[in-house]
Amino acid sequence: MPKEQGRYQLIWQTVKQIPKGRVASYADIAALTGLPGQQRLVGYALHNLPRNSDVPWQRVINAQGKISFPPRTARYRKQKALLEKEGVVFEKGKVDMEKFGVMPWLERMS
DNA sequence: AACGTGACAAGGC
DNA sequence: AGCCTTGCCACGT
Numbered sequence: 001m002p003k004e005q006g007r008y009q010l011i012w013q014t015v016k017q018i019p020k021g022r023v024a025s026y027a028d029i030a031a032l033t034g035l036p037g038q039q040r041l042v043g044y045a046l047h048n049l050p051r052n053s054d055v056p057w058q059r060v061i062n063a064q065g066k067i068s069f070p071p072r073t074a075r076y077r078k079q080k081a082l083l084e085k086e087g088v089v090f091e092k093g094k095v096d097m098e099k100f101g102v103m104p105w106l107e108r109m110s
Numbered sequence: 111a112a113c114g115t116g117a118c119a120a121g122g123c
Numbered sequence: 124a125g126c127c128t129t130g131c132c133a134c135g136t
Contacts, residue, residue: 006133038118040115040133041118044115044117044132045117046117060117063120067117068118075117
């Protein structure tokens with residue numbers, strides 16, 4: 001099997017592990033992938049996702065709890081709808097990272 | 111092989 | 124609250 005075809009493969013794997021109904025920031029994914037501080041790389045990897053992948057890209061939002069697309073665009077609405085369908089709640093266009101973020105969730109597990 | 115770019119983030123005004 | 128700057132680095136030209 002082909003080993004690594006780029007770091008984005010590793011990033012995609014991490015994103016796949018985000019449970020349904022939770023979200024992670026780009027920086028969270030970078031850190032969990034072992035690439036701390038490389039949040040821009042995460043954005044790049046998701047931008048280059050193949051069309052029919054099973055990667056839950058919608059669960060990655062920015063550190064402010066907001067979707068990183070301009071509001072009012074089709075992509076923005078798509079992502080928001082997918083998340084709401086999973087039970088993620090938006091208040092004033094933002095998600096409460098303490099409630100829905102993976103990092104606090106991981107801590108509560110331990 | 112240099113250069114611009116990006117679905118980011120944090121800090122300064 | 125916004126806008127600007129800087130750090131970050133793999134990829135396609």
